[in-house]
Amino acid sequence: MKKLINDPLKVADELVEGLVEAYNGDCKHVGARSIVKTDIPDGKVALLIGGGSGHEPIYHGLVGKNLADGAACGDIFAAPPPNIVLEATEAVDRGKGVLFLYGNYAGDVMNFDLGAELADDEDIDVRTVLIWDDVCSAAPDMKKNRRGIAGLVPIVKLVGAASQSAASLDELEAFATKASLQTRSVGVSMSPGSIPATGKPTFEIDDDVIGLGMGIHGEPGVGEIPMKPADELTPEMLDLIFEDFAKDEEVEALAEGDEVIVLVNSLGATTMMELLIVLRKVKELLTARGIKVYDVMVGPFVTCQEMAGISVSLTRLDDELKAAWDLPCQSVCYSKMEGRNGG
Amino acid sequence: MKKLINDPLKVADELVEGLVEAYNGDCKHVGARSIVKTDIPDGKVALLIGGGSGHEPIYHGLVGKNLADGAACGDIFAAPPPNIVLEATEAVDRGKGVLFLYGNYAGDVMNFDLGAELADDEDIDVRTVLIWDDVCSAAPDMKKNRRGIAGLVPIVKLVGAASQSAASLDELEAFATKASLQTRSVGVSMSPGSIPATGKPTFEIDDDVIGLGMGIHGEPGVGEIPMKPADELTPEMLDLIFEDFAKDEEVEALAEGDEVIVLVNSLGATTMMELLIVLRKVKELLTARGIKVYDVMVGPFVTCQEMAGISVSLTRLDDELKAAWDLPCQSVCYSKMEGRNGG
Amino acid sequence: MAHQTLSIEQTRDMMIAVAKKIIESEPILTDADRALGDGDHGVGMERGMTAVVEALDGADFPTVGKVMMAVGKAMMSTMGGASGALFGTFFRAGGKALGDAEALDGEGVAAFFPAASDALMERGGAKPGDKTMVDATAPAAEAASSVSGLSVADALKAVAEAAEAGKEASKDLVATMGRAKTLGEKSVGKPDAGAVSVAIITATMAEFAAS
Amino acid sequence: MAHQTLSIEQTRDMMIAVAKKIIESEPILTDADRALGDGDHGVGMERGMTAVVEALDGADFPTVGKVMMAVGKAMMSTMGGASGALFGTFFRAGGKALGDAEALDGEGVAAFFPAASDALMERGGAKPGDKTMVDATAPAAEAASSVSGLSVADALKAVAEAAEAGKEASKDLVATMGRAKTLGEKSVGKPDAGAVSVAIITATMAEFAAS
Numbered sequence A, B: 001m002k003k004l005i006n007d008p009l010k011v012a013d014e015l016v017e018g019l020v021e022a023y024n025g026d027c028k029h030v031g032a033r034s035i036v037k038t039d040i041p042d043g044k045v046a047l048l049i050g051g052g053s054g055h056e057p058i059y060h061g062l063v064g065k066n067l068a069d070g071a072a073c074g075d076i077f078a079a080p081p082p083n084i085v086l087e088a089t090e091a092v093d094r095g096k097g098v099l100f101l102y103g104n105y106a107g108d109v110m111n112f113d114l115g116a117e118l119a120d121d122e123d124i125d126v127r128t129v130l131i132w133d134d135v136c137s138a139a140p141d142m143k144k145n146r147r148g149i150a151g152l153v154p155i156v157k158l159v160g161a162a163s164q165s166a167a168s169l170d171e172l173e174a175f176a177t178k179a180s181l182q183t184r185s186v187g188v189s190m191s192p193g194s195i196p197a198t199g200k201p202t203f204e205i206d207d208d209v210i211g212l213g214m215g216i217h218g219e220p221g222v223g224e225i226p227m228k229p230a231d232e233l234t235p236e237m238l239d240l241i242f243e244d245f246a247k248d249e250e251v252e253a254l255a256e257g258d259e260v261i262v263l264v265n266s267l268g269a270t271t272m273m274e275l276l277i278v279l280r281k282v283k284e285l286l287t288a289r290g291i292k293v294y295d296v297m298v299g300p301f302v303t304c305q306e307m308a309g310i311s312v313s314l315t316r317l318d319d320e321l322k323a324a325w326d327l328p329c330q331s332v333c334y335s336k337m338e339g340r341n342g343g
Numbered sequence C, D: 001m002a003h004q005t006l007s008i009e010q011t012r013d014m015m016i017a018v019a020k021k022i023i024e025s026e027p028i029l030t031d032a033d034r035a036l037g038d039g040d041h042g043v044g045m046e047r048g049m050t051a052v053v054e055a056l057d058g059a060d061f062p063t064v065g066k067v068m069m070a071v072g073k074a075m076m077s078t079m080g081g082a083s084g085a086l087f088g089t090f091f092r093a094g095g096k097a098l099g100d101a102e103a104l105d106g107e108g109v110a111a112f113f114p115a116a117s118d119a120l121m122e123r124g125g126a127k128p129g130d131k132t133m134v135d136a137t138a139p140a141a142e143a144a145s146s147v148s149g150l151s152v153a154d155a156l157k158a159v160a161e162a163a164e165a166g167k168e169a170s171k172d173l174v175a176t177m178g179r180a181k182t183l184g185e186k187s188v189g190k191p192d193a194g195a196v197s198v199a200i201i202t203a204t205m206a207e208f209a210a211s
């Protein structure tokens, strides 16, 4: 795969420099590889996100107006080191503490935890809420072992909105925990992306199969299933989500009258055309169950280079989450006007 | 390339159905294959866009709040037939006439013109403004023969905003003509997309070359150049744009103090990572010339399936265009809050 | 025996025969467009002519002109792309030129093809020599201008021969218009896909009138 | 001749020697991680140890513990990924356990490895048998617990032998943690990449102390 880059080892640094330019002054580059908003008000409870690079527009693309205050960026597919986490934490802190909100991957947890320890040495109050929305990566009773995938986007959107008015770190932590708990995703992979530095594929998969529940780096999921039409695959994906809401004691089953945010995400090379064809079926299946669509997100939000594949995420909303959703937001990854589509 | 679709011949119809669901009630399906806003106020000067499908999120993804009122959608890579154009025209008309705004391709011009003739039979006042921003597709003195590429997105954004308050079709036509005239793009191709119905590539290109100025369907441009680093390619692309503004008698050369919208577009498989690395260089080159960046758009807006390649577009703004830009907008293709990044 | 004139019903049945012939020729048209264009002409014509059969089969028309306009409307509204608009324009303009005639004769043929070909050139901006369907329609129109005295059978025979000759001559031309990839010199030696369609359409009309 | 104790400077030079040895071993580590993991361990360790050399070369430290903590900080802040945090934790915790000692002796070795290995297990959640670097650090810690009476040379010799044995034993284990692709049974027969790093680190420390 031809890639428009310069030094393959400087890709992560250069893309973050470009990201700062995309914000055109609303964000600045901090420390080794962090991006932070320029106008965080004093006394704001801060929201810090982050993770490995190479999955753009997340993670760092979710810094923005009514979104995250900053992001600690790792190298390609690698967690940000603790010193970078510390630099970002110090830059976003306004005396009310900092919420770490990121996807549940071993490397990220270890590095963010070390960063939190370093921040603690600086007397900065840090809490962590992990995102583990990928229902195919562990059973419901082991859900804290699950990976974080595209569900991160609606979660950060909601928590970012809540952080604008959160009275305390406790309050924001509780809100984020609820948003994370109510978000579940299922992903499928069709072909790998390539590693920028080597050009090598991130994993192998046969032409006639789909990796059901496979992770965005090729991590194992439910297993391989035959390639099939969108209208046959979509129900299988949604059933896994419905099943998970039903089996998990910590949440109610999805029921008639529930309102959800629907996210249909492309992992990179899968086209908007395909996402829309899948969305069409998702809407049909939700309507059949009497589940209301509060708003829709569709596009490439969580990618792995030119990987082909999609994920479907549902976030169940209550009135508090709806109010947070309705806030407008602006970022490289996701922007919206006040309100919602169809509102 | 594996594609998540159903009947390959129904792709265009099904994706438009999905698009309607993405709007969650803000848009409706009209006639054979048009999408139209549900809340077009009486007496509004209407804005109609359209073109072939398969390039999502454009064209039909630019219908929305403060954007286009409707879109006439063709089959994959094919212009919408005149009857579809007529159906869309009748659906958006509110008695003040309809502006057709679309990319300059022979098939589209013929079909939209026929549609305009049919609309004229129905006493609907129609004007047409063509988008021909691709500077590599014809010399400045032949610019009406140029193809329309990614510059369509900022143009529709601006004209959509202006259409909210345009007093007459004349006024909107003049505004659109100015926005189109001030927008210039250069594209490069690295690898083809595939035709959904056949799986065949849309064109062939060697592994070690880039198609400079090649069209989004593989149309001929400046020619093939060796594959090179982003920081070497980007100046070549921008120079072609600067040169064009300088050579074209109809516009002033880009000069110190000018303010522009910068769009770095992916044709599909090219990653946001690469777009940001290119944007970084674009910003450096504009700054060196004293050209101010008013706002930035970066992402896959005008695609051709999983084609690899990018385009860079510049739109020079005056106060009238700036005011239109600052309006918020909401659509599947592009959404923003009030104001601008860095504003 | 060869027809002197064609009634409205006969004209309708002639165009149904034309449509079926084109549908059957899809592979030839696909190959022609694949060689020089983007390869979708055969499928597009098949889609358009299938709609033509649906529109004409068992339908009644007040004039022969309305039959031709129905052909144009069906193609225009189902084919999409450049050629849908072009063939739609061709048959609609030709049909209009037939006025309120209730039979097709040599005079009708002499009125139809020049009007149809001129409207096509007007719509598409192509001139003879650009290696488009115009290289078949222009000679056909030229031939038609001198057939007003003949039977519809002889008139269509002359038109079909001219279209066939034009299609053959298009092999030596260099492609320039309306294609994804402009092949320039590489296109020499192969006929233009749209010209092939025009030759098949006129040949089938002539055959029908002769039978 | 073998050292009884190592001064602060000698400890610093020992860790510089360790860093250079790892940098030189990059291909071995890359292969090991490519076989079982995502293949980036060699490059990561090279990046981390290059930073270690920069941090230690010509620098003065108040205690031997601070030398080790500097090693941990350099690795932690440049490697990224799981192993950066893990090695950072390992050396920082071990260094803290050395208190304000101004020389490294058998007692120091006995304090360093158990503290370092426990903190590593605490951080990563892996236990012996999970086929991680823990399968080299845990035996090393075990061996270290009984060397407080020995010279630093003999103490590190015992630790290195245990780490080497643990690395070898890791070949028979089934991989379960911290990898993009979990290979399960397929991983049997090959040593864990991190365990290979630990074996090289301890062996180089022992060599230095023995010389």
Ligand SMILES: Nc1ncnc2c1ncn2[C@@H]1O[C@H](COP(=O)(O)OP(=O)(O)O)[C@@H](O)[C@H]1O
Binding pocket: B106, B107, C033, C037, C038, C039, C040, C041, C042, C044, C045, C081, C082, C083, C084, C086, C120, C124, C125, C126, C131, C132, C133, C134, C177, C178, C179, C192, C193, C194, C195
């Ligand atoms: N501008 C034009 N004027 C006349 N004929 C044209 C023009 N552009 C294309 N054609 C005809 O259309 C044919 C191609 O038709 P088709 O493949 O169905 O549409 P498209 O070119 O949109 O793929 C060409 O072989 C040529 O005869």
Ligand SMILES: Nc1ncnc2c1ncn2[C@@H]1O[C@H](COP(=O)(O)OP(=O)(O)O)[C@@H](O)[C@H]1O
Binding pocket: A106, A107, D033, D037, D038, D039, D040, D041, D042, D044, D045, D080, D081, D082, D083, D084, D086, D120, D123, D124, D125, D126, D131, D132, D133, D134, D177, D178, D179, D192, D193, D194, D195
């Ligand atoms: N949870 C863990 N506990 C202990 N060691 C681990 C853990 N996860 C990974 N490792 C060690 O890290 C090594 C891989 O390191 P490296 O490839 O540099 O990082 P990554 O796993 O992020 O690619 C493995 O061989 C293993 O020894």
Ligand SMILES: [Mg+2]
Binding pocket: C033, C037, C038, C039, C040, C041
């Ligand atoms: Mg064609």
Ligand SMILES: [Mg+2]
Binding pocket: B077, B078, C038, C040, C081
């Ligand atoms: Mg075509």
Ligand SMILES: [Mg+2]
Binding pocket: D033, D037, D038, D039, D040, D041
């Ligand atoms: Mg690794």
Ligand SMILES: [Mg+2]
Binding pocket: A077, A078, D038, D040, D081
């Ligand atoms: Mg790794």
